[in-house]
Amino acid sequence: MGTQLQQQMTLVPHGGLDGYIQGVNRIPVLSAPEEKSLAERLQTEGDLEAARQLVMSHLRFVVHIAKGYSGYGLPQADLIQEGNIGLMKAVKRFDPSVGVRLVSFAVHWIKAEIHEYVLRNWRMVKVATTKAQRKLFFNLRKAKKRLGWFNQDEIEQVASDLGVSPHEVVEMESRMSAHDQAFDLSSDDDEGNSNFAPALYLEDKSSDVALQHEQSDWERNASQQLSRAMSGLDERSQHIISSRWIDEQKATLQELADHYGVSAERVRQLEKNAMKKLKLAMAA
Template sequence: MISKVQMLSVTALGNLDAYIRIANLWPMLSIKEENSLAKRLRYHGDLDAAKTLILSHLRFVIHISRHYSGYGLLQADLIQEGNIGLMKAVRRFNPEIGVRLVSFAVHWIKSEIHEYVLRNWRIVKVATTKSQRKLFFNLRKSKKRLGWFNEEEIEIVARELGVSNEDVREMESRMSAQDITFNAFPEEDVKDGKINNNMLYLQDKTSNFANGLEQDNWDKHATDKLSSALLKLDERSRNIIRARWLDNKKKSTLQKIANDYGISAERVRQLEQNAMKKLKIAIEN
């Protein structure tokens, strides 16, 4: 199959009119020619046959893309996406079914264009499910005919599309909404003496302010209790506890402390245990 790069490089001519003229130069295929090319591709992997099938149907992609000109997107981009759909259709086309390639390719071409429109029409997707996508494109057609909807018009559209009134209202609301930036530009940060930055109003659902405040209060309370309890120990016991448990540096060994005080390591261990008991009692009271 001809690659996407090879196929879509035609649109890189820099002039849409030139591309359309080139696409229209390729003659349309007769039923017999199309069937023969499709069989060569399907049964023999003939890439030249695939190329001819694709190029002879480019004008059809151009025709379909014009129906999506009201979305504010470049027609060249719409054509490019439609060409991808055409290539997918050619790859899957079975000449034995008895339908023309153009009829088979409609679904694939529109599907690619639809996906592109939904990805690029707004920053935030207006339609994610299959039913929402169908409603989005059908609602756009209805909008051109009816303009802004009142209750009666909503009921008409809902009945025509087989959806609820609420679905129509929700999609109309999504389509009418505008994208706005969360981060204001520096000169727009302050308006009428107030900070104008939407980022400040985003809710952090992972944060629990009450729990955080309670934890901070408890940590301060525990630190104050420990500091008071240490002051009740004699200096040597206090230094042992700090060297063994509270210094930010590497924890001192019993033998090192024993060498500093000229006593045995066992005696240091006993002093440490006695000091820990006194601290526990002082903190709990």
């Protein structure tokens, strides 16, 4: 299912990352009953169209998670692509009878794929992060005259040959000589060991990504609802509500009364009526 589905879908950001993100954010979020129905079709019938809808509706969630790994110096589009692979694996294994939402189940699979990608590339990223460092990295091995550390004369000679400073040669040699650290703690590591493995700090566990995404989605929907409700008010009511509740510099009743040439009590009544209309429109 995974290979067939991947062939049918364009899950890799093409034509600009911003455009891709805007596109996936426009895809509607599935309700719980819709999600369960699609998952059951996939599980019992192997329905690829159901799988496609499940994946597409959760692409925005992958983008949200991938942003949390931007500090590793890796292309955001690649992080999203790896996360999308994890999402497809999650969709394939999702059991709707368990009673949890797909977004909660998929977190593990999305992060697992992103973690693998980060770990595959982290060594290379740390060794050479700029064009000059990459040039030094690929030429330093050829420049070595013997095994072991350079002496001062060799450092000066390599720096002169490659057109870099002696300090950069020393730093790059140190990076190249460093050992990769295991992702997990070895079996003989005790709990009091202060040298924590990447498995303990690669992921930020201080926040619930699913909850953050849900909150962000709720705020966006609420903002859209408010905008539609405001458009149903007359121009004066819109101005009063904006001035009293939305604008950074809030206006007083008297300031609005002076602006419209009416009493402050009249402005208060207009504000009250406008608020009632907004609540009704947003509840509809």
